[in-house]
Amino acid sequence: MSVVCVKVDISDSYHTIDCCDKTLGIDNLLYKYQTDRDLIINMMIKDPNKLIKTIWSVNSPLAVDNNCLCKMSKRSYFMCAQCKNLSRIMDFRIGINNPFRIECGTFTGKQVTVSETMVPSPFLEWDNQSSYRAKKYRQQYEIKTSQELKCITGDNFTIQTLINWIISDIFIKNNLNHVPNLYTSFICNNIGYSLTDNPIIEKKSSITKSIILQLLVILTELAKYDFYHGDPSLKSLIFTKDPVSYKYENLHIEGPITVKIDNLSNSSINFHNIRYFSNNNQNIMYIERNTFVPEINTMKLQNKSFYKLTSNNIDIYNAMRHIGVSLFSNSFNFYCFMISLMCNKHFYNDIVNNTNLYGLWEKMWLPENLDNVNDLIIETHEMDIVDTNIIFDIIKGFWLRSDIVSYMWSLMK
Numbered sequence: 215m216s217v218v219c220v221k222v223d224i225s226d227s228y229h230t231i232d233c234c235d236k237t238l239g240i241d242n243l244l245y246k247y248q249t250d251r252d253l254i255i256n257m258m259i260k261d262p263n264k265l266i267k268t269i270w271s272v273n274s275p276l277a278v279d280n281n282c283l284c285k286m287s288k289r290s291y292f293m294c295a296q297c298k299n300l301s302r303i304m305d306f307r308i309g310i311n312n313p314f315r316i317e318c319g320t321f322t323g324k325q326v327t328v329s330e331t332m333v334p335s336p337f338l339e340w341d342n343q344s345s346y347r348a349k350k351y352r353q354q355y356e357i358k359t360s361q362e363l364k365c366i367t368g369d370n371f372t373i374q375t376l377i378n379w380i381i382s383d384i385f386i387k388n389n390l391n392h393v394p395n396l397y398t399s400f401i402c403n404n405i406g407y408s409l410t411d412n413p414i415i416e417k418k419s420s421i422t423k424s425i426i427l428q429l430l431v432i433l434t435e436l437a438k439y440d441f442y443h444g445d446p447s448l449k450s451l452i453f454t455k456d457p458v459s460y461k462y463e464n465l466h467i468e469g470p471i472t473v474k475i476d477n478l479s480n481s482s483i484n485f486h487n488i489r490y491f492s493n494n495n496q497n498i499m500y501i502e503r504n505t506f507v508p509e510i511n512t513m514k515l516q517n518k519s520f521y522k523l524t525s526n527n528i529d530i531y532n533a534m535r536h537i538g539v540s541l542f543s544n545s546f547n548f549y550c551f552m553i554s555l556m557c558n559k560h561f562y563n564d565i566v567n568n569t570n571l572y573g574l575w576e577k578m579w580l581p582e583n584l585d586n587v588n589d590l591i592i593e594t595h596e597m598d599i600v601d602t603n604i605i606f607d608i609i610k611g612f613w614l615r616s617d618i619v620s621y622m623w624s625l626m627k
Contacts, residue, residue, distance in 0.1 A: 228277035228295040240319035247398040250275040270336045277400035296400040313412035325412040333406040338368040344537040365489045370479035371406035373492040375399040377478045392432045413452035422564040424469025437544040444480030446550035520613040545618045557600040583612045
């Protein structure tokens with residue numbers, strides 16, 4: 215059976231009287247969401263000033279309505295456009311964060327979910343001070359760039375939405391599927407809602423090598439955009455039951471699950487010479503307190519570059535990367551993700567019980583550091599939650615390879 219879609223005018227806002235008439239039918243609604251995303255990406259590329267000016271305004275491609283009486287919980291005559299749209303495809307009685315299936319249209323059977331975040335003051339703005347500081351830090355560490363980097367900052371919900379769509383745009387162009395599909399984001403009564411594919415978590419045992427390979431693909435591709443995750447831990451990776459099989463840099467990536475990078479509210483990325491990052495008061499405090507960046511210990515060993523973080527500099531180091539100083543960011547992302555995975559007892563056992571995989575883990579560390587790293591990781595196996603603070607406590611004080619991603623990639627081939 216063929217599906218007929220009515221083209222939706224991307225200039226239509228969510229505040230016109232007939233806006234919901236044009237999204238009747240799930241295919242038309244999802245098409246509208248796609249055109250909204252395309253328009254946002256286009257503004258980021260061609261007219262970021264317009265993006266800053268219009269996002270969360272009445273003319274925004276994204277909906278905002280703080281007078282809605284529905285609030286994604288009950289039907290009302292005074293429903294905002296997005297509440298009305300979603301009421302057609304979900305039963306509000308199931309509640310937020312509970313997955314539901316699309317019942318008709320091209321995506322029949324697709325499982326999706328709506329999540330919520332408090333957004334009392336959504337905003338997006340140029341951050342000239344961070345641009346200036348990033349320039350000074352790059353000069354201090356002699357990091358050469360072809361163009362001056364501008365900075366745009368915003369609240370966590372807005373930045374997470376933008377970075378998800380930036381990464382989606384990057385991955386789609388490279389036939390990769392390593393970020394959750396964010397259909398739309400909108401604000402209703404100071405709460406930000408996001409409609410995404412529902413991640414179906416699979417057990418990670420026996421698929422360990424595929425997970426490492428997919429993580430390397432993600433970070434290799436995003437390194438081109440000086441991506442810094444901000445919260446590189448296991449809670450920022452999701453594992454879906456979709457099998458994966460493709461070639462990346464002449465290596466066959468395959469496995470029974472797909473790894474996707476998530477939890478992007480504290481992330482930062484360069485996109486068309488603009489740095490996008492969330493307004494983080496803690497990072498601002500560290501930056502303002504430190505006119506000059508504490509020296510990061512580095513050394514050369516057999517023509518390989520290593521660096522070491524300490525309790526004195528790890529906070530300002532995170533703040534630097536957040537605003538766009540690409541100093542070992544990709545290496546740090548990988549080390550943190552791998553440590554977080556190793557803090558999972560099942561993943562750890564898969565590694566240590568496989569000679570080839572443990573050989574890869576050994577090569578991440580200097581021989582004199584390996585036992586200490588393993589001991590600290592084993593101590594976490596009885597913990598309920600291993601957050602980034604614990605991961606940072608494990609990683610600081612050890613020598614880390616600055617080229618670890620490309621080095622591990624070479625060992626996988």
